[in-house]
Amino acid sequence: MQSAHGLATSDDLALARLGKKQVLKRRFNFLAIVGFAMAELITWETVLTLFSQSFENGGTAGAFFGYIIACLSTLSTYTVIAELASMAPIAGGQYYWVYMLAPMRWKKVCSYLIGWLTSLAWIATIATETIFLGTMIEGLITLNNPDFVQKRWQNTLLAWASVAGTFFINVVVPNVLPRFEIFMLVLHLAGFIAITAVLLAMSPKKSADFVFHTALNEGNWPTQGISYCVGFIGNIATFVGADASVHMAEEVSNAAVVIPKAIIAGMSINSALGFSMMLTILFCIGDVESVLSSPTGFPFIQVFYNVTHSHAGASIMTALIMVLTMACSTGITATASRMTWSFARDRGLPLSGWLMQVNGRTQIPIISVTVVCGFACALTLIYIGSTTAFNDVISLTVTGFYGTYLLPSAFLLYHRIKGNILPHGTMMEGLSEPGNFSTETGPVPTEKNSANPVRPKSPEDNQSPPVAYNSPSPEHSLQPTDYDLAQAPLIWGPWKVPGILGTINNAYACVYMVFVIFWSVWPPETPVDYTTMNYSIVVTGGVLILSGIWYFARARKEYSGPLIDKEVAEIMHLTPIVAGGPEPQV
DSSP: OOOTTSOOSHHHHHHHHTTOOOOSOOOBOHHHHHHHHHHHHOHHHHHHHTHHHHHHBTHHHHHHHHHHHHHHHHHHHHHHHHHHHHHOOOTTTHHHHHHHHSOGGGHHHHHHHHHHHHHHHHHHHHHHHHHHHHHHHHHHHHHHOTTOOOOHHHHHHHHHHHHHHHHIIIIISGGGHHHHHHHHHHHHHHHHHHHHHHHHHHSOOOOHHHHHHOOOBTTOOSSHHHHHHHHHHHHHHTTTTGGGGGGGGGGBTTHHHHHHHHHHHHHHHHHHHHHHHHHHHHHTOOOHHHHHTOTTSOHHHHHHHHHHOOHHHHHHHHHHHHHHHHHHHHHHHHHHHHHHHHHHHTTOSTTHHHHTOOOTTTOSOHHHHHHHHHHHHHHHHHHHHOHHHHHHHHGGGTHHHHHHHHHHHHHHHHHHHHTOEEOTTOOOSSOSSTTSOOOSSOOOOOOTTOSSOEEOOOGGGGTSOOOOSSOOOGGGOOOTTTTOTTTSOEEOOSOOOOHHHHHHHHHHHHHHHHHHHHHTTSOSSSSOOTTTOOOHHHHHHHHHHHHHHHHHHTGGGTOOSSOOOHHHHHHTTOEEOOTTSOOOOO
8 A cells, every 4th residue: 555655665665765766576585585695605515616725725724714714704794784784775785885975075986986896796796607607517527427528618608508597587587586595595405414414424534633734835825824815715705795685675575674684694504504514525525636636627526426436426416516506696697687777777887778677567677687697698708718817707706896895884984983873763854654754864866967866955946946846845845955865864774783892893894804805816826927817906906997987087977876766756855957957065
């Protein structure tokens, strides 16, 4: 039942406070979004697939203790992300938060850069995950047919097939996605139990001394400490992407409460499973030389075979990992498309009017899904020419993501220390319930040159009256900056870490993210040449530099930060900016 102001539910109302009309269908309940969050992390599976990185630089001791440090520190990071999601549960995520929290003169440019970096990082993650799945398929073929010669073009075709599968689920049967994620949650847990049980029951065990005291420096670094830090990034990659559920916020019921809980629940459960799997694989690794030199390209496939002594048994266990990786790719595609759609909705991308369209029947941004899948397929072509060049794309999945986490978290810490954030429940004049208007985060009246820019009615409008969306009534009179996101008061959401504990956690998370970004640009081994060089700094820096150049060349005239949707403006009794009319003071 709709209110007099056209807001059907509390979720519609919450989104209107952020300046947006509900256009996507809220398909996900708590269990479905927890399944989504866990399927995105697939931590115990990633422990197996990325095991060699932390093992070669750090050994068993480095892998084990590095996992614990990464787990607790990443939980700290995602706790801050959960707080931000509770303050503003919106598909745009990081770029919206940056605009909301950044200093006045830097709001637009910082928001724009973070929007581009987040969008490209998620598209690169689709390419990464599907190529990864393709290499696993080829590794499994190699296990069963040692004469098989792996070719990169075959891998790319397999990646395209994976993308086609994710596209089908996201576009053709989108209503299946929540139930699909719940099923994957069950398979995720059942698969963990099955594989752990087989490894523990059938493999000879290494000693505790081997597991907790063996250090390796296969990268030939000058000190073991540097080797630990370089290998530590393998553990970091295990936890990248927990913000995926944030970008699905406009499809989750009671998002301000459910999204933070889903992030923490998904991270906590996955961390426990990953810890158990890390211990299991370290004790059950068997012959280290055969594992690290496996012709399959994946040490975990060789471990499965060494333990079971059966091609069929190892194949079934590996196939389970591949199914869960495919599920992860499906969720990543949904996340990337919602992020791209949201940024286009705020005119942050070329052809935004096209990318922001939502299919009226399915309530899915089909064009955005198609575009992100197309770009991901194009990126996988790089793999045919050069694995080194493709690894540069992969670099966005750590350096890029953590860069998008760091900036809003640092701004939040500043406002937290300064005491600039009001308690949850603080009501501003306006949209507090159906029939009234208020804002907790302040929808944004936009600046010039937007497609549907709006702002509160001001005294100057009497001199040059614009075309009003709705005439304001006395009981809904507004001050010129009441609905300006740039100047609106910050208000905590319903989920936060209280008091000094929240400040300490926020500060630690920021320090940790700086540490991760620093080490994520180091090469895996020495001596360094063009085949082993880590180009993370080049790729991530290149995205920021090129988008920055484009911003100052053109986009600053088009991008005004998050916009208020026309329908929300009508309810808010705001007026459009007309050509030649006065601009809002921000």
